[in-house]
Amino acid sequence: MFTDQAHAQTQALWDASKRHPFITQLQAGTLPAATFRYYLIQDHHYLHEFGKLHDLAADQSHDPRVVNQLRAGAASLRDGEIAVRQTFFDRLNITPAEVAAVTAAPTCYAYISHIYRALLTAGPAGAVAGLLPCYWLYAEIGQALAGTGSPVPIYQSWIDTYNADDYTGAMHDQLALANYVATPANTDALLAIFKKSSWYELQFWQMALDQEDWSITDANAASAFSRH
Numbered sequence: 339m340f341t342d343q344a345h346a347q348t349q350a351l352w353d354a355s356k357r358h359p360f361i362t363q364l365q366a367g368t369l370p371a372a373t374f375r376y377y378l379i380q381d382h383h384y385l386h387e388f389g390k391l392h393d394l395a396a397d398q399s400h401d402p403r404v405v406n407q408l409r410a411g412a413a414s415l416r417d418g419e420i421a422v423r424q425t426f427f428d429r430l431n432i433t434p435a436e437v438a439a440v441t442a443a444p445t446c447y448a449y450i451s452h453i454y455r456a457l458l459t460a461g462p463a464g465a466v467a468g469l470l471p472c473y474w475l476y477a478e479i480g481q482a483l484a485g486t487g488s489p490v491p492i493y494q495s496w497i498d499t500y501n502a503d504d505y506t507g508a509m510h511d512q513l514a515l516a517n518y519v520a521t522p523a524n525t526d527a528l529l530a531i532f533k534k535s536s537w538y539e540l541q542f543w544q545m546a547l548d549q550e551d552w553s554i555t556d557a558n559a560a561s562a563f564s565r566h
């Protein structure tokens with residue numbers, strides 16, 4: 339099955355995500371509030387595009403099963419995860435103005451762009467493969483963290499979002515959809531897309547720890563020019 343192959347080929351990347359300091363600190367309760375705040379704002383941009391990509395892929399598909407499930411995925415994202423995130427914004431006093439003032443950082447931008455490219459080059463099946471690690475990795479992280487939990491209430495709420503039955507159900511639907519759209523002819527392309535999304539998932543945690551932005555620091559300007 340496509341999903342078995344995909345999982346086997348990304349094991350190291352997924353393990354690195356599960357062991358990433360963002361995740362271990364979230365669980366221990368030591369993740370700085372500013373890091374979580376940065377993550378939430380970047381992820382807001384990400385989730386907005388993530389939802390849009392479901393609709394764009396649905397627009398391009400002629401298969402009712404694919405169309406219906408992508409539309410349902412977009413709807414459950416809005417009613418579920420995005421709605422929960424709004425309660426986080428309220429709890430942390432993150433205002434619409436603050437969100438609007440921040441653009442997607444390079445890694446967030448690259449990850450989103452990768453999924454757009456997957457849709458462009460491999461069609462709706464490519465988008466399904468690109469979107470799948472988002473559902474699947476977060477569900478695995480939610481399950482892994484649920485046992486111990488986090489002492490910080492909002493970090494516990496974050497874990498609860500991904501360990502919830504509605505989230506796990508949406509993840510299983512996406513797994514089935516990926517296996518449905520994968521064919522012998524497109525499997526290699528879909529695996530390559532899935533792997534890149536898994537790589538960007540790992541970079542997304544690091545982006546938050548670094549509070550990455552588009553500014554040029556003295557250090558990276560110097561290293562960029564020293565090679566010439």
Ligand SMILES: Cc1ncc(CO)c(N)n1
Nearest residue numbers: 381384385472473476542
């Ligand atoms: C970057 C990223 N990947 C996956 C999810 C889960 O939908 C999320 N919220 N953000």
